[in-house]
Amino acid sequence: MDRKKIVIIALTVILVLIAGAFTYNAAQSEDAGSLFEKAEAYFEEEDYETSIEYYLEYLNIDPGHLPARLGLAKAYFMLEEWGKVEHTLLQGIRLKPRESAYYITLADVYFYTGRIEEGIQTVLDGRGSSRSQGMDQMLDEITERLSIQSAHSRLQQDYENPLMLVWDEDTTVDMEIEWTLENGSGEFSHDEEGQLFIVPKQIGIVTLDAGIESLTLSEDFEVAEQVLNELVVSAEDADAVEMSIGEEVTLSVTGFDLAEDEMDIVPEWSLDKELGTLSETEDGDFLFTAEKSGTETITAEADDLTSEVTVKIDGDNLVKVDYEIEGEGTVSLTPEPEELTYGTEITLHAVPAEGWEFAGWHGEAQSLNNPLVVTLEGDLSVTAVFTEEGSYDLSVGTDGSGRVLQDTMTYTNGDTVSLTAVPDRGWEFVRWEGSVTGSAESISVIMDRDHHMTAVFSKEQEEAVENESSNTGGTETEASTGSGSGGTSGGSSVGGDSPDRQESSRDSGMKEEERKGEEKEKKEVIEPDKDEKKDKESGQEPAEGDSENVEDKQEGEDIEEDLPPDEDDQEQEESQGEE
Incomplete structure (x- = not known):
């Protein structure tokens, strides 16, 4: 599950389960209750600015109300106002330092915005202040996402091998770490820039520990006499x-x-x-x-390293171009076939017959371009596909390096077309995107409407992060390496010469679907763990804030005054006070 979904799901569930647990007299008045209900209603209508106004007004009456404060943080999150999200949750921690929901939500926001070290520290602080199942689960999830790594999977004997603590396999963590050699023989050293190294003395296995306060990670490394570099x-x-x-x-x-x-x-x-x-x-x-x-x-x-050499074979310097036709139409080739040599630029032009239309090129050159221009680097074989006018269209593209095999190029409405993804060397098939989705290399498409399909490939040595997330709690979100951006990052290289992927990115229908999907993902981001809320509801773990509710209300106003107020919130509160 996408990291945005994790955080919002957790927060929404906790708002539902614990909304009735806060029973201040003021909060139960008709006016105060109406403020909270309006804030929730406007949020559901995606009018986040108005929902913020009502959340703030309600918190002026009851600053310790957990659902209202988390709701305010969620509204700020949807507007990507990260500073206000952080300020709102830090206020909650100051008011109720033993309330785990604040730590969990704040850590998720830090992870989402790429502030990994602050997220880890927030979880460690929360676990020290609030012992709960949710905090323990979050610490376990952080342990799973952290790993001890070196430049290679193996260490070289009598050589300074660099060591680092890495988040989600791609982000180095810069925190105060205590390193220990638990098994094997070796020495630690540092360079002038503070980089840590391990120098193993014996061939075999060494065990390294990395400790951050109460968090400890362990990793085994094989030591070899030589490591290929x-x-x-x-x-x-x-x-x-x-x-x-x-x-x-x-x-x-x-x-x-x-x-x-x-x-x-x-x-x-x-x-x-x-x-x-x-x-x-x-x-x-x-x-x-x-x-x-x-x-x-x-x-x-x-050992996962490659090297290559290029060989140009002249032969008689002549190349052969073959083309076939599926459906009704003709193909012209220029220049004349007898004149084709290595490096020649050719043009293939497909002309559909009456009542037919051009559907694309398949074979060794997959494209929707017509005419198709190709520089010959060897023999070429392509197929021009024509479909009857009025029939549904099937467009196929690739993301990454690979191609798609189609069992038939001609079909009528209601027919089933089978597609098979074939990755290039060094790549692997990941999934299908578009009208029909799936992870199997072969997939069937029923032509009951227009379809656009994209085969997604990734390099074999790279892990697609978006497919490794699990749905177990608030911290299981893919960490963005861009600090404070709030958006997902990443790119894919379009493999081969296929322009289908480029056309897909310009599809207006896809854009609208992506916009709705992004909005839905945001709504599912800042949500603490469901088990945490079930514990509170069932009474397995009494909520610290509930037993101290009245005291929190009395002390809340003083604590709020001590906190540095957000300027926009302060102006809004003053304006409401004058009214």
Whole structure:
């Protein structure tokens, strides 16, 4: 679940479950109750500015009212007024330092806006002030999202391997950390900039502990004599080779460890377009034999590192272009097929027959462009697809590096079309987006309306964060690395030459759906843990604020005066006072 959804869900549930637990005499008066009801009603109508006015007026009467204060924070959150969200929740902590809902919500806001260290510290402070199931769960979730990492998955013996504490696999945590070597032999050291290193002394396993106050993390690392850090492939001492069909070239690969010393490696070889064959020599090198004209990329891979060399195969310098037609229409090719050579720019123009329309190019060039312009780097085979006018349209795109296979290019209304996502080398299929969603590589689409489908691919070594979130509590939100932005960040590279993804981003219907989805996600962001609220309702854990309600009300006004007021809130309160 998206991190925005987690925080809002938790807050909404707590507002529902504990709204009746606060029973100040003033708050139960008809006027005060009406203020709170109006604030909630305006929030549901997405009139956040007006809901804030009523929340503030209600809190002037009862500053310790938990649902009203969380509701005010939620309204500020929807407007992305992060400073006011923080100010509102800090006031709640000052009023009721043992109320865990304030700590949980504030930590979630910090995580969402990329203030990771402040979020962790808030949870540690809250756990020290308020022992509850929700705080314990939040601490467990933080432990799951933190990890001890080095530059590589393994450590090199007698070498300074950097150590760091990382949040969500991509953000280094800058806090006061106590490091301990629990198992194995080694020494810690620091450089002038304060970077921590571990120098293992023996091959085997070492166990490292990182402690932040009451939070402790542990990680095991394998120590090897050498750790591969660089891979270099060469073809007879050249980075690029020009050759003819039938010729051979010897390929060699060299590995370097973290100390830049050479090391023995056994890589895996692969060909991008399979324009030739690879065979191993007696010396352990590899021999590439050119069989077809074009540009070939030869890649060696070892320990998640890759290196490649490019080979240009001239042959007779002629390339072949084949095109097929599905449906009714014609295709013209310029220049003439007899004149096509490597590097030639060609133009394919599809002309639909009467009653038909062009639906796109499929095969080795997938595109909706018509005419289609291609620079030849080898033989090319494409299919021009035409569909009958008045039938439903199916547009297919990719996000990332891969392609989509379609079992049929011609169909009538009500037919079922099967799509299969095929990732390129080094990529993996993630999911389908668009009219029909799913995570299976093959998916069926019933042509009962227009459909737009996008196959999403990601690099194999990268984890898609949005798919790793779990729905277990307020802290399970993807941490944004942009501080204070409030928006989700991230980008994807469009694979291949397909422009379908570009057209998808300009689809006005998709934009409206995205806008509604973002608004819904915001409503589900600042929400403390559901179990926390159930405990309060069932009486398993008495809410500290309930037993001290009257005392909090008496002391609340004095505490509010001690806090630095938000300028906009102060002006609003003064204006209401004059009225």
